[in-house]
Amino acid sequence: MDSSLLGSPLLGRDEKHAKEREYAFIFQQLLETILKQYDNCLASREQAEREFDVADFHTVIPCATKSIIEAQFQHVYTHEKFKEVQAQFRGKVDCITRSMYSTLGFTTYEVIEQVSNSTSNKFVVTYDAVSRDVKCHCLLFESRGILCRHSLSVLSFERVDNMAPKYILERWSKNIKRRHTHIKSRQDEPLLEPRSKRFDELVFWSHNICEFASEFKELIEILHRAFDKVIAEMEEY
Ligand SMILES: [Zn+2]
Structure with a gap:
């Protein structure tokens, strides 16, 4: 179909209207097909997530x-996140931890991680026995929300067997309902609740940010840090 025909002086008014109706009909059909596929995608994704949740x-x-700490994560986290946590627990075997200095319950550690036969990396980890805060300069927790093998190594050294709740993040708990099940398929539209509408607006808004951030790894890390701050602020609300 040649849309340039619509502007052709060779076509009479009735023919132009007929062509316009024909194009509108084709466009409508195309739109219907796309929306139907979108609905099918949503339905199959929700089904897959229900199966994962089960x-x-x-x-x-x-x-x-x-580790007793690993068992704490085992009972709370989704399988997907628990596997990421486990990778860090496994990585502990390549770490050697030694205390550098300590004052008033605040200890600075040096963790040497063997990364190959001839290469090792050093990490500085601090541990506060009062607040139970652990911080490693690799910033894995700050960027990804997962405690790194270096911090876990220090916690073992300190014989900590009860993880501070702040390191077990609710967003990866298998006990919370997945956020994006609020996305409704087209047929549900009249039933949309205000919360689902707000959710859709947030998805649209955050999609643009994610598209921008995904260009560079560094931008993603900034975004993760910002999210962690925002989540902490929202939890206080
Ligand atoms: Zn680390």
Whole structure:
């Protein structure tokens, strides 16, 4: 179909109207097809997530180590996040921890991580025995919300067997309902609740930010840090 025909002086008014109606009909058909596919995608994704949720509730991934802390994550986190946590617990075996100096319960550690036969990296980790705060300069927790193997190594050294709640993040708990099930398919539109509408607006807004941030790893890290601050602020609300 050649849309330039619409501007052609060779077509009479009735023919132009007929062509316009024909194009409108084709466009409508195309739109219907796209929306139908979108609905199907949403339905299959929600189905897959329901299956994942059921699996998360009814199966348990065995711990990789004997750590009591690892078991704390095992019971709370979704399978996907628990696997990421486990990778850090496994990484502890390549770390050697030594205390550098200590004052009033605040200790600075040096953690040497063997990354190959001939290469090792040094990390400085601080631990506050009063607040139970642990901080590593690799900033894995600040950027990804996962405690790094260096911090875990220090916690083992300190014989900590009860993780401070601030390091177990609710957003990855299998006990919370997944946020994006608020996305409704087209057929549900008249039933949309104000919360779902607000959610859709947030998705649209955050999509632009994510598109921008995904250009560079550094931008993503900035975004993760910002999210962590925002989440902490919202939890206080
Ligand atoms: Zn670290």
